[in-house]
Amino acid sequence: MKRGDRILMVLVLGWIAVLVLLPLSGIVREVWTNGLSSLVELLRQPTALRAFMLTFWLTLGSVVINTIFGTMLSFILVRHSFRGKVFLEGIIDLPFAVSPVIAGFMFIILFGPRGWLGSWFDAQNIKIIYAFPGMLLATLFVTFPFVVREVVPVLREYGIEQEEAALVLGASPWQTFWKVTLPSIKWGMIYGITLTIARAIGEFGAVIVVSGGIINKTQTATLLIHHKFMDFDFTGACAAAMVLAAVSFIILIAMQYIFSKRQV
Amino acid sequence: MKENKSTPGGLVLRGITLSYIALLIVLPVIAISCKAFDGGIARLWQEIALPQALFSLKITLILALIIAIVNVITGTATAWVLVRCDFPFKREINAIIDLPFAIPTIVTGIMLVALYGPRSFVGAFMQNTFNVEIIYNSPGILIALLFVTFPFVVRCVQPVLQEMEKEIEEAAMTLGASPVQIFWKVIMPTLFPSIVTGAALSFSRALGEFGSVVIVAGNIPFKTQVAAVYVYGEIESSNVPGATGVSFILLACSFAVLLLLNFIQYWNRRHEEG
Numbered sequence: 170m171k172r173g174d175r176i177l178m179v180l181v182l183g184w185i186a187v188l189v190l191l192p193l194s195g196i197v198r199e200v201w202t203n204g205l206s207s208l209v210e211l212l213r214q215p216t217a218l219r220a221f222m223l224t225f226w227l228t229l230g231s232v233v234i235n236t237i238f239g240t241m242l243s244f245i246l247v248r249h250s251f252r253g254k255v256f257l258e259g260i261i262d263l264p265f266a267v268s269p270v271i272a273g274f275m276f277i278i279l280f281g282p283r284g285w286l287g288s289w290f291d292a293q294n295i296k297i298i299y300a301f302p303g304m305l306l307a308t309l310f311v312t313f314p315f316v317v318r319e320v321v322p323v324l325r326e327y328g329i330e331q332e333e334a335a336l337v338l339g340a341s342p343w344q345t346f347w348k349v350t351l352p353s354i355k356w357g358m359i360y361g362i363t364l365t366i367a368r369a370i371g372e373f374g375a376v377i378v379v380s381g382g383i384i385n386k387t388q389t390a391t392l393l394i395h396h397k398f399m400d401f402d403f404t405g406a407c408a409a410a411m412v413l414a415a416v417s418f419i420i421l422i423a424m425q426y427i428f429s430k431r432q433v
Numbered sequence: 434m435k436e437n438k439s440t441p442g443g444l445v446l447r448g449i450t451l452s453y454i455a456l457l458i459v460l461p462v463i464a465i466s467c468k469a470f471d472g473g474i475a476r477l478w479q480e481i482a483l484p485q486a487l488f489s490l491k492i493t494l495i496l497a498l499i500i501a502i503v504n505v506i507t508g509t510a511t512a513w514v515l516v517r518c519d520f521p522f523k524r525e526i527n528a529i530i531d532l533p534f535a536i537p538t539i540v541t542g543i544m545l546v547a548l549y550g551p552r553s554f555v556g557a558f559m560q561n562t563f564n565v566e567i568i569y570n571s572p573g574i575l576i577a578l579l580f581v582t583f584p585f586v587v588r589c590v591q592p593v594l595q596e597m598e599k600e601i602e603e604a605a606m607t608l609g610a611s612p613v614q615i616f617w618k619v620i621m622p623t624l625f626p627s628i629v630t631g632a633a634l635s636f637s638r639a640l641g642e643f644g645s646v647v648i649v650a651g652n653i654p655f656k657t658q659v660a661a662v663y664v665y666g667e668i669e670s671s672n673v674p675g676a677t678g679v680s681f682i683l684l685a686c687s688f689a690v691l692l693l694l695n696f697i698q699y700w701n702r703r704h705e706e707g
Contacts, residue, residue: 173612174518181514182526184507188580189532192541195548241450249447257451259695263458265634266687268641270661271680274668275461278468278677285464310457342442364534371537374643374661378668391539391644398543398648410543417535424535425528 196414199407211408219385220393221412226301227376227389228369231308232362239316240358244350246317247324264313273307273378280306299381304389307375312365319361323354323431356431363427367420370413462684469681472674480678485654489663490682496571496659497639500578504635505628508586515587516594533583541580542648549573569651574659577645582638586631593627626697633697637690640683 200207211217246258264272280287280297290297297303331353335345373391380387388396390413397406469477480486515527533541549556549567559565567573597620605615643661650657652666660679667676 174514177510178514178518178520181507181511182520185511185526185529188576188583189529192544192548192580193532195553196540196544199547238450238453241446242454245447245450249443251447257454259691260454260458262691262694263462263687266637266641266691268643268661268664268680268683268687270643270665270668271465271641271683272461274664274676274680275465277668278673279461279464285460306457310461313457367535371540371644373537373539374665378665391537394539394543395648398546403546406543407547410540413537413540414544417532417537417540421528421531421535424531425524 193414196407196411199404200411203404207404207408208411211405211412216385216388217393217409220388220390223301223304223388224370224390227305227308227372228366230305231312231369232365234309235312235365236316236358236362239313239361240320240354242317243320243324243354246321248329261314261317264311269311269372269374270378272310273375276303276306276310276375276379298379299383299387301387303379304376304387307379308369308372311372311375312368315364315368316358316361319357319364320354323357324350327353356427360424360427360431363420363424367417370416370420465677465680465684468673469677471677476674477678477681480675481682483675485658486663486675486679488655489658489660490679492571492658493640493660493683494686496574496578497636499575500582500639501632501636503579504582504586505632508583508631508635509590509624509628511587512590512594515591530584530587533581538581538642538644539648541577542645545573545577545580545645545649549576568649569653570657571650573649574646574657577649578639578642581642581645582635585634585638586628589627589631589634590624593624597623626701630694630697633690633693637687640686 242261246254277298278284280290280303282288282291282298287297295302297306327350331349332345335349336342340348371391372389373395376389377392377395380389380392382388382392382396384396390409394406394409394413397403397409481490511530515523515530520526536544546568547553549559551557551560551566551568556567559567565572567576602615602619605619610618641661642659643665646659647662647665650659650662652658652662658666660683664676664679664683667673667679
C-alpha cells in the first residue's frame with residue numbers, strides 16, 4: 170500500500186468512527202446508565218405498545234402494496250414501450266427528492282376536508298387525514314421508489330428469452346410470471362422490500378404532518394419518540410429510540426446477507 | 434416482449450399501475466402546485482418574501498451546499514479506501530456505511546442530543562472550554578445532515594471505482610504521468626458523473642431533511658429554523674399559504690435536482706453505447 174493511501178485510510182476510518190459510530194455510543198450509554206429499567210418500563214406502557222403496533226401495520230401495508238405495484242411498474246418499464254415512458258422513468262425517484270414534510274403536506278392539500286378528493290371522502294364520512302389511511306398514503310409515497318429501483322435492473326439484465334420459451338412451450342402468462350420471471354427477480358425484490366421496511370419504520374416527517382398526533386390513535390413509534398422528547402422525557406425517548414435502532418441494525422445485517430445473495 | 438403492450442392483459446396491467454402512480458405521486462404534486470398559485474404569483478411571492486421564510490430558505494440552501502461539498506470529498510475518499518485498501522474488518526465497515534440509511538432520522542436526532550447535548554460530556558466540554566453550542570445551533574444541524582447524507586457519494590462512486598481497470602492507471606504511470614496527473618486526467622473523468630450524482634442526492638436530502646434536524650436544532654426562527662421545519666411550523670399553525678410558498682420553492686429545487694440526475698443518467702447511457 171502506498172504511503173498516501175495509508176494516510177487516507179486512517180483519515181477515512183477516523184471520519185467513519187466519529188461521524189457514524191460515536192453517536193451510536195451516546196444512546197447506548199444513556200439507556201445503560203439508567204439500567205435496563207427504562208427499557209422495561211417503556212415496553213409496559215400501553216401507549217408505547219400501541220405506537221409500535223401502528224408502525225407495524227403501516228410497514229406491512231406499505232410493503233404489500235408497494236411490492237405489488239412496484240413489480241408491476243418495473244415490468245411495464247422494462248417490457249413495454251409506450252409514449253410518456255421517459256417521463257414516467259423520470260418521476261419514479263421524485264419521492265426521494267421531495268422533503269417528507271412536503272410529501273405529507275401534499276396529502277393534506279389533496280385529502281384535507283376542503284381538498285380536491287378530501288371533500289368527497291368527507292361527504293362519505295370517510296376520514297383520510299388525521300387517520301390511518303392518510304398515514305398509509307404518506308408512507309406509500311415515501312417508500313414507492315425502492316422496489317422499482319431494485320427490480321428494474323435485474324429484470325433488464327435477465328432478458329426475455331426464457332419467458333418467451335415458456336410461453337412457446339404453452340405456459341400461460343400467469344404461469345410464466347410465477348415460475349420463470351419471479352424466481353429470477355426474487356433477490357432484487359427482497360432487497361427492495363428490506364429498504365421499504367427500513368424506511369417505513371423510520372418515516373417521521375410525512376407521517377407527523379398527516380397524523381395530527383393523536384395519542385393511542387395515530388401515534389407511530391417515531392412520533393412516540395418525538396412526543397417523549399418534547400415532553401422532556403429524554404430517558405423514555407432514548408429507550409424507544411434504542412428499540413428502533415436495534416430493529417434497523419437487524420435490517421442492516423439482513424441487507425448484507427441479501428446483497429451477497431443477489432450477486433450470485 | 435414489445436408486442437405485449439397491445440394484449441388486453443398488458444393494457445389492464447398498464448392502466449392499473451399508471452393510475453396508482455397518478456394518484457400517489459402525480460396528483461399530489463399537481464395539487465400543491467395549483468395551491469401555490471391560488472392567489473396569483475404576487476401572493477405566492479409575498480409568502481416567500483417574509484423575512485422568516487426567506488431566512489429559512491437561505492440557511493437551508495447554504496447548509497445543503499456545504500453538505501454536498503463535504504460529502505464529495507469524504508465520500509470519494511471513503512469509496513477509494515474501501516476499494517483500494519486492505520484492512521481488518523473491511524466487510525463490517527463497508528456494511529456500517531449504510532447505517533445512516535437504515536436508522537430512522539428521529540433516532541439520529543436523539544442519538545446526537547445524547548452525545549452532544551448540553552447534559553452530555555462532549556456537549557458540556559465544548560460549551561465550557563470553547564463556548565460553542567452544538568445542539569440547538571448550526572453545528573448540530575451540520576452534524577445531523579452529514580450523518581444522514583454520508584452514504585450517498587460513497588455508494589455512487591464505489592461501484593464505478595470497482596469496475597475501473599487499474600491497468601489504465603499503470604499505463605499512464607509507465608508513460609511518465611505523475612500521480613497528480615493520473616488523478617486528474619485518468620481517475621477523475623471516470624468518476625465525475627458518479628460524484629455529481631452522489632452530491633446531487635446529498636444536496637436534495639439535506640434540503641428536505643426534517644426528523645433529525647427538528648430534534649437537534651429545535652425551531653428557533655432566524656437561527657436554526659431550516660425550511661422543512663418552517664413548513665412544518667406553518668402547517669401546525671394552519672397557515673396553509675405560508676407553508677405552500679416555501680414548499681413550492683423546495684419542490685422546485687427537488688425538480689431541478691431530479692432533472693440533473695436524469696440528465697446524467699441519459700448522458701451515461703449514451704456514453705456507454707458509444
